[in-house]
Amino acid sequence: MTGATTAAAMPDVRRSGRWVFRAGIALLCAWVLVPIWLLMVNALSAPAEVAGFPKRLWPSFDLGSLTFFFRFRGVAEALWNSVQVAAVTMVLAIGLGAPAGYALSRFDFPGKEAFRFLVIMTRAFPLPLLALPLAVMFIRTGLDDTIVGLALVHATLALPFAVLITYSLFSGIPVELEEAAWTLGCSRPKAFVKVVLPLALPGIAASAVFAFVISWNEVFAAAVLTIQNRTLTAFLLQSLDVSPLHLKFAGGAALVIPALVFIFAVRKYLFAMWGIANR
Amino acid sequence: MAEIRIEGVEKTFGSFTALHSIDLTIRDREFMVLLGASGCGKTTLLRIVAGLETAGKGEVWIGDRRVDHLPPRARGIAMVFQNYAVFPHLTVYENIAFGLRMKKLPQAEVDRRVRSKAELMHIEMLLKRYSGELSGGQRQRVAVARALAMEPEVILMDEPLSNLDALLRLEMRAELKHVLAESRTTTIYVTHDQVEAMSLADRIAVMNAGRIVQADDPVQVYRNPAARFVGSFIGNPPMNFLPASRTEGGWRVAGQTVPGPASGKDRIDFAIRPEDLILADGGLPATVRVVEPLGPHTLITAEVDGAPFRAVLDSDLRVAPGDRITLAPNPDRIRWFDPETQDALT
Numbered sequence: 278m279t280g281a282t283t284a285a286a287m288p289d290v291r292r293s294g295r296w297v298f299r300a301g302i303a304l305l306c307a308w309v310l311v312p313i314w315l316l317m318v319n320a321l322s323a324p325a326e327v328a329g330f331p332k333r334l335w336p337s338f339d340l341g342s343l344t345f346f347f348r349f350r351g352v353a354e355a356l357w358n359s360v361q362v363a364a365v366t367m368v369l370a371i372g373l374g375a376p377a378g379y380a381l382s383r384f385d386f387p388g389k390e391a392f393r394f395l396v397i398m399t400r401a402f403p404l405p406l407l408a409l410p411l412a413v414m415f416i417r418t419g420l421d422d423t424i425v426g427l428a429l430v431h432a433t434l435a436l437p438f439a440v441l442i443t444y445s446l447f448s449g450i451p452v453e454l455e456e457a458a459w460t461l462g463c464s465r466p467k468a469f470v471k472v473v474l475p476l477a478l479p480g481i482a483a484s485a486v487f488a489f490v491i492s493w494n495e496v497f498a499a500a501v502l503t504i505q506n507r508t509l510t511a512f513l514l515q516s517l518d519v520s521p522l523h524l525k526f527a528g529g530a531a532l533v534i535p536a537l538v539f540i541f542a543v544r545k546y547l548f549a550m551w552g553i554a555n556r
Numbered sequence: 557m558a559e560i561r562i563e564g565v566e567k568t569f570g571s572f573t574a575l576h577s578i579d580l581t582i583r584d585r586e587f588m589v590l591l592g593a594s595g596c597g598k599t600t601l602l603r604i605v606a607g608l609e610t611a612g613k614g615e616v617w618i619g620d621r622r623v624d625h626l627p628p629r630a631r632g633i634a635m636v637f638q639n640y641a642v643f644p645h646l647t648v649y650e651n652i653a654f655g656l657r658m659k660k661l662p663q664a665e666v667d668r669r670v671r672s673k674a675e676l677m678h679i680e681m682l683l684k685r686y687s688g689e690l691s692g693g694q695r696q697r698v699a700v701a702r703a704l705a706m707e708p709e710v711i712l713m714d715e716p717l718s719n720l721d722a723l724l725r726l727e728m729r730a731e732l733k734h735v736l737a738e739s740r741t742t743t744i745y746v747t748h749d750q751v752e753a754m755s756l757a758d759r760i761a762v763m764n765a766g767r768i769v770q771a772d773d774p775v776q777v778y779r780n781p782a783a784r785f786v787g788s789f790i791g792n793p794p795m796n797f798l799p800a801s802r803t804e805g806g807w808r809v810a811g812q813t814v815p816g817p818a819s820g821k822d823r824i825d826f827a828i829r830p831e832d833l834i835l836a837d838g839g840l841p842a843t844v845r846v847v848e849p850l851g852p853h854t855l856i857t858a859e860v861d862g863a864p865f866r867a868v869l870d871s872d873l874r875v876a877p878g879d880r881i882t883l884a885p886n887p888d889r890i891r892w893f894d895p896e897t898q899d900a901l902t
């Protein structure tokens with residue numbers, strides 16, 4: 278008898294469980310998508326519509342706000358600064374991070390574990406704590422308010438990720454492939470170029486993009502360390518109180534969209550970094 | 557001339573000694589199999605010859621060149637890896653051509669060699685494929701073709717067949733034997749499969765715990781094990797051992813007197829292979845425990861002197877568990893071992 282009731286109750290339980298599951302998914306999607314939707318709708322609306330409420334589901338595709346934004350004094354320079362800083366950051370992070378990732382995956386050396394720990398530890402120092410001494414140091418060395426100076430700071434932020442992504446990337450390439458290349462006439466560097474690099478290239482490109490995005494989105498160091506050569510984030514922050522609402526939304530979209538597209542393009546490798554199995 | 561000489565090679569990993577002073581000479585064009593249980597150091601020794609691992613001590617010579625300080629590419633070797641190591645970003649053709657391109661051979665020669673080795677390994681129709689589009693057996697063939705295309709003085713193989721299914725393994729084994737005999741290359745082949753070792757080898761080097769226990773031709777290794785370990789490791793079922801004590805006119809084994817070696821010891825070990833026993837009067841008294849008919853013969857697990865003891869008997873003989881029988885050893889095939897050093901006595 279009890280058996281029959283449980284059997285009858287089971288589908289109910291399972292059905293409500295499924296509803297909870299669906300609601301959870303919907304909530305998480307909304308959490309991510311609603312801000313992006315707001316940003317998109319406002320950025321693609323006429324300046325007059327931006328302050329209005331309720332919002333339309335589809336934007337009016339009026340390019341007024343965006344045109345205004347890109348014509349705004351200083352935006353073009355800031356955008357160009359952002360691109361330059363991010364590019365230098367990318368080169369520094371990969372140039373230093375990929376060799377470190379390779380060394381971690383291929384060699385046993387004393388202090389390897391400590392080194393891996395330290396790589397992650399660099400993220401434990403809050404940037405505001407470092408900003409003031411950094412600013413002083415940069416002023417002394419003449420690095421303040423320069424592209425390279427800011428890129429150096431951004432590179433230190435991006436490096437741990439570059440090291441970890443390339444580490445997991447190189448670890449995924451069997452050592453035997455390299456060894457086979459050595460026995461087939463390659464020196465170590467040659468085997469790296471002929472065998473490891475072609476296999477790792479998509480992943481290295483991905484971690485380069487990730488470094489680019491980290492620099493692209495970084496506000497704090499950019500705001501503290503630059504005055505004339507503001508990046509886009511610093512520029513928007515600085516003009517926050519004086520700029521009209523539609524400018525903020527257009528600026529936000531200009532920052533978020535490239536980052537979103539890039540991250541989406543390289544998501545596979547970022548998942549790999551966090552050890553999530555993926556296909 | 558590509559004789560390989562390994563002299564006094566030692567290898568330690570931290571405090572663990574993986575190889576204890578190995579001495580081994582592989583003659584020109586010889587097919588040498590390194591055989592031993594998992595973890596005995598076979599791969600380590602092979603990798604030291606290849607130059608993928610550095611020995612702590614000792615010398616490796618190939619032909620008249622000392623190679624232990626040379627990188628792998630300068631040793632004149634080619635290697636086939638256990639998991640094939642076929643480059644996934646290159647076609648089969650480019651995989652086989654890889655080493656030849658490194659040597660900067662003219663394209664005509666590269667093409668000639670790739671095609672001839674592909675034909676030899678029956679993969680000429682796969683040349684345009686990538687490794688992801690190949691089965692394990694086909695990848696294996698690519699790896700062998702790639703090694704052969706180098707026309708090396710020495711080919712090193714680390715359990716090349718262990719990832720294949722039983723039937724394919726049998727087929728590839730015969731093929732490898734043929735191909736390598738044709739190529740007349742000195743070969744070191746690592747395996748833990750004794751049947752593979754017996755069927756392929758000119759000589760077998762049996763390894764145990766980082767030492768070479770015996771290096772001899774397969775029949776010698778089987779018939780005259782140099783140490784108790786060899787007898788128990790090679791042969792399926794393995795050799796039987798019984799304690800023997802000195803007595804009038806020979807050695808007392810399970811209550812019987814057996815003529816044996818003149819040894820200074822009071823106790824030695826008697827050994828006999830299961831197939832060298834027959835059911836006959838005056839043999840070792842045994843109680844049958846398990847009877848396993850295998851078709852051509854029947855495997856019997858009995859108890860002699862309180863210890864398990866196996867015999868391979870003619871399948872026409874009717875024996876049942878619980879029977880008391882006497883098993884007579886073929887006197888020519890009896891072997892004796894020193895219980896302390898484990899070495900063979902003569």
Ligand SMILES: Nc1ncnc2c1ncn2[C@@H]1O[C@H](COP(=O)(O)OP(=O)(O)OP(=O)(O)O)[C@@H](O)[C@H]1O
Binds near residue numbers: 572594597
């Ligand atoms: N890089 C290493 N670090 C520490 N110990 C190692 C290393 N490589 C091998 N060993 C140890 O050395 C011993 C011999 O290893 P090896 O790989 O040569 O064994 P093997 O005979 O090839 O075994 P298998 O048949 O399982 O392949 C093993 O006990 C192994 O644990």
Ligand SMILES: [Mg+2]
Binds near residue numbers: 599
């Ligand atoms: Mg091995």
